[in-house]
Amino acid sequence: MENGDVNVIYSVQHQLPLVMYIGQYFFFTGLSAGSFVISVIATLLGRKEFKPIGKITAILAPALLIIAPINLIADLEQPLRFWHLFLYYNWTSPITYGSFLLTAYPIMGIIYAIMVYTDRQKAAKVLGILGIPLAISVHGYTGFILALAKARALWNTAAMPTIFLVSAMVSGIGLVVIIAAVRWKWFDKKATPETRDQDKKLILQLATFMAYIIMLDLFLILSDILVLLTAHSDAYEAGMLILTGNFAPLFVGVEIILGSIIPMILVLGPTRKNMTAIVVASILVNIGVYAMRFVMVIGGQTIPLS
Amino acid sequence: MANKRYAMVIDMRRCIGCHACTVACKAEMAVPLEVNATWLKIIEKGTYPDTRRYYLPRMCNNCTDAICARNCPTKATYKRDDGIVMVDQHRCIGCKYCIASCPYDTRYVNPLKNIVQKCYFCSHRVDAGLQPACVETCPTKAMIFGDKNDTKSEVAQVLATNATVVLKKEMQTNPQVFYISADETVMSNVEKDINYRTEGTLIKIRI
Numbered sequence: 001m002e003n004g005d006v007n008v009i010y011s012v013q014h015q016l017p018l019v020m021y022i023g024q025y026f027f028f029t030g031l032s033a034g035s036f037v038i039s040v041i042a043t044l045l046g047r048k049e050f051k052p053i054g055k056i057t058a059i060l061a062p063a064l065l066i067i068a069p070i071n072l073i074a075d076l077e078q079p080l081r082f083w084h085l086f087l088y089y090n091w092t093s094p095i096t097y098g099s100f101l102l103t104a105y106p107i108m109g110i111i112y113a114i115m116v117y118t119d120r121q122k123a124a125k126v127l128g129i130l131g132i133p134l135a136i137s138v139h140g141y142t143g144f145i146l147a148l149a150k151a152r153a154l155w156n157t158a159a160m161p162t163i164f165l166v167s168a169m170v171s172g173i174g175l176v177v178i179i180a181a182v183r184w185k186w187f188d189k190k191a192t193p194e195t196r197d198q199d200k201k202l203i204l205q206l207a208t209f210m211a212y213i214i215m216l217d218l219f220l221i222l223s224d225i226l227v228l229l230t231a232h233s234d235a236y237e238a239g240m241l242i243l244t245g246n247f248a249p250l251f252v253g254v255e256i257i258l259g260s261i262i263p264m265i266l267v268l269g270p271t272r273k274n275m276t277a278i279v280v281a282s283i284l285v286n287i288g289v290y291a292m293r294f295v296m297v298i299g300g301q302t303i304p305l306s
Numbered sequence: 307m308a309n310k311r312y313a314m315v316i317d318m319r320r321c322i323g324c325h326a327c328t329v330a331c332k333a334e335m336a337v338p339l340e341v342n343a344t345w346l347k348i349i350e351k352g353t354y355p356d357t358r359r360y361y362l363p364r365m366c367n368n369c370t371d372a373i374c375a376r377n378c379p380t381k382a383t384y385k386r387d388d389g390i391v392m393v394d395q396h397r398c399i400g401c402k403y404c405i406a407s408c409p410y411d412t413r414y415v416n417p418l419k420n421i422v423q424k425c426y427f428c429s430h431r432v433d434a435g436l437q438p439a440c441v442e443t444c445p446t447k448a449m450i451f452g453d454k455n456d457t458k459s460e461v462a463q464v465l466a467t468n469a470t471v472v473l474k475k476e477m478q479t480n481p482q483v484f485y486i487s488a489d490e491t492v493m494s495n496v497e498k499d500i501n502y503r504t505e506g507t508l509i510k511i512r513i
């Protein structure tokens with residue numbers, strides 16, 4: 001550099017505040033929101049062949065969302081004080097809206113699941129439509145948690161909530177495809193060949209839908225990176241960290257190549273009718289999204305601030 | 307009369323990089339090993355024999371628009387009327403969102419108490435009419451602390467008659483620790499290029 005050599009003679013280390021519990025929590029809420037949206041779409045379309053998928057996902061959504069906040073509480077330094085979140089709320093903090101959303105959403109998800117299982121179509125549809133904004137906010141706010149922590153260049157972008165939502169859809173559909181495929185392979189034997197064919201077609205359709213959403217995800221990531229690389233110096237550093245730095249293997253290797261491009265080829269390419277390929281693609285997609293959470297949460301904090 | 311507004315000015319023309327402020331803070335606030343509420347950053351510029359060291363004492367800026375207080379979900383972090391940003395030790399749940407949000411890396415989890423702490427401008431001493439421990443200790447009187455709304459105070463006069471800068475003004479946090487004659491490189495995050503957190507060393511770097 002023009003200034004000549006610069007050496008840091010003395011400085012102190014700082015803690016890495018948010019660890020992978022947070023990333024895991026993002027991953028689980030994402031799965032939950034994704035499966036809820038799929039379930040509601042299935043319910044709204046109301047066709048008989050969508051029923052099984054609608055049912056699986058209706059259970060998955062609240063179940064995953066009960067696992068998710070356990071990660072949050074485990075991450076607290078004072079887990080027994082978690083109720084302070086409700087008693088001493090602060091409306092300027094995204095965590096506060098999160099704690100109320102995280103309470104409302106599973107309750108509504110459970111009621112919705114009961115409606116779906118007892119076959120009360122009307123109620124399920126209404127609840128489903130009401131639930132979608134809730135599902136979107138419950139996952140969207142996690143994006144805001146990162147975006148509003150303005151210190152970290154990798155997080156502080158308006159695209160963050162959308163990126164989180166879209167990747168949640170991807171991983172949610174991936175999970176649904178895996179479960180539906182397992183059901184189709186081992187637990188669907190009694191069905192007539194026609195229903196089995198129909199189920200298979202449905203799974204393939206879901207996988208294609210997933211591939212389109214992956215494309216959207218890739219577009220968002222590309223725009224995020226382009227802006228990072230042209231913005232201020234910290235943002236540039238953040239962009240380089242994930243493109244060529246310590247987090248490149250995870251970001252480029254796992255998230256982009258293994259978790260997006262390969263699944264897209266498997267689902268849209270010559271193997272598009274092959275169940276095994278589709279399931280492999282769905283597993284890869286979930287690994288990719290998990291890696292994305294890791295890169296965002298941990299990577300975002302590794303750029304020194306002082 | 308307007309509210310009190312505590313602020314600090316650190317005059318880098320006087321600082322000799324002796325770490326006395328760090329030690330005073332450690333003792334006064336019982337800051338455990340591994341973490342720091344006040345610390346010193348030292349860099350060296352140039353190639354031997356034409357080198358020079360630059361220092362930068364660091365602590366919480368007790369920002370007027372503190373992002374940590376805005377983002378704290380329980381209002382455990384709050385601002386006093388005189389501008390000091392406090393953490394209520396009984397209310398903090400340790401979510402660490404404030405640490406992630408602070409652009410200055412000034413907060414830490416106390417490993418013994420499992421709650422978040424930082425520099426409070428020694429609020430307990432200030433309330434008793436004393437100066438913060440670091441200010442009192444500084445052998446060259448490089449640190450000046452007081453109510454900047456009181457025009458007769460030393461800090462107000464120093465602020466009025468000197469060119470001062472703050473860290474990361476672009477962050478819109480309105481820091482209340484001002485520096486006179488601080489070097490631009492030592493104020494920036496020069497460690498950016500190396501991932502010292504995961505490698506665990508303080509190191510030579512390329513910029």
Ligand code: SF4
Nearest residue numbers: 366367368369374408
């Ligand atoms: S320096 Fe950081 S911790 Fe201190 S008041 Fe400002 S934002 Fe909060």
Ligand code: SF4
Nearest residue numbers: 378398399401402404
């Ligand atoms: S760690 Fe404590 S002070 Fe910091 S944001 Fe959470 S509750 Fe507030």
